[in-house]
Amino acid sequence: MKKFIIEPEYDGYEIGTYLKETKGYSGRGLRNLEIYLNGKRVKNNSKKVRKLNRVLIKEKEKETGIKPMDIPIKVAYEDKNVLLIDKDPYIIVHPTQKKVDKTLANGVVNYFLKTTGKIMVPRFFNRLDMNTSGLIIVAKNSYAQSFLQEKGTVNKFYKAIVKGIVEKDEFLIDRPIGKVGDELRRRELTVEEGGQEAQTKIKVVKRFEEENLTLIEAELLTGRTHQIRAHMALEGYPLLGDELYGGEDKRAKRQMLHSYKTEFTDVETGKLITVEIDLPEDMKELLAKDK
Incomplete structure (x- = not known):
């Protein structure tokens, strides 16, 4: 209300x-x-x-067909309008035709049921690939969802381990990307070919010369599917472990990509809130070996 x-x-x-x-x-x-x-x-x-x-x-109460399931939810931030979850890798965010349960959405519905006593619709403001970890915003009501989409500011920052030594300390990738046919992989396409504007701001956090790896921060200025993965591959620095974009490597079982920081406008006060979380264990362990 x-x-x-x-x-x-x-x-x-x-x-x-x-x-x-x-x-x-x-x-x-x-x-x-x-x-x-x-x-x-x-x-x-x-x-x-x-x-x-x-x-x-x-x-008006909106119904959902998503069943509550006892899937652990790591809460990074919560107020009466939004819930920010620290998503583990290897879990799908939302049910699909092939995967109808045991998703993050099932866990969120269960969390809402336990904390409010109601079956609530999980309104995901953003989603992450199954093997990408980190922060996901869930709006608790349609007002919060509309506010974030229409009036609020949401800034998303990622950390990634990429193959190769990135030479520039900071740079902007401005390359339109799009899908060709039914292929999952995003490629660089002109607007005329169906490409969508895509911009990613990159900053080097640390270089690991002996291992030929670089830890980067990526800020999304647009929100295209696989944007960071595709952009870094196009620049010649695929994400470590990203088989789809040429980053296959025995050192990583998944793409080393983590949504570590989110800034968003508070629905009630209009102030900018920053939520930041640590790297997941697999990324920390890999970087510790490379010191």
């Missing part, structure tokens, strides 16, 4: 326009709300509001 007081500058706005422009609700999201203006149910989103009017929002 959300409560708002109409600010003077929005006097005369339609209630739907006000909620979309100031609170981040989408048109689709408005359809799942019960809206009350000064205690009376609003049935038409074109209803005009006046300054200092009281608005109360109730979300």
Whole structure:
């Protein structure tokens, strides 16, 4: 349940326009709300509001077919609007046609059931490949989901171990990538060929000369599938252990990629919150051997 007081500058706005422009609700999201203006149910989103009017929002309960399963969830941050999970590698985020259960989503539904007593929809703001570890944002309600998508700022940072010694300390990769046919692998394509704009900011954290490896930080400026994996491979530095992009190596059982830091706008205060987690054990152990 959300409560708002109409600010003077929005006097005369339609209630739907006000909620979309100031609170981040989408048109689709408005359809799942019960809206009350000064205690009376609003049935038409074109209803005009006046300054200092009281608005109360109730979300209609949305059903999910995802079954709760007792899968451990590592909570990195939580408030009443969002949940940030530290995902282990080797687990799929959301059910697919081939994998209908034992996913992170099943664990999240179970976590919500235990902590709230309700079966809640797991609204994933971002997803990670099965073998990628790290931070995933889950919105607890449609308002938080819409706010993060429409009004909020979300910055995502990764650490990765790549093959080769990256020479530049910092640089921007600006290369459109896309999928060719049904192939999973992303390639560099022009916009005319179906490529999508993709930008990744790279910073070298540490070079391991003897092992011919580099630990990098990657900040996503766009959010394309396999973006970091494809970009680093195109630059000649595939992620260690990434068989799909030429990084196969006996030292790693998976691509060495970890979402270690997320910055996002707090739904309630508008302030930027930073959540940072440590590297997973397999990456730490590999780097410790290379010292």
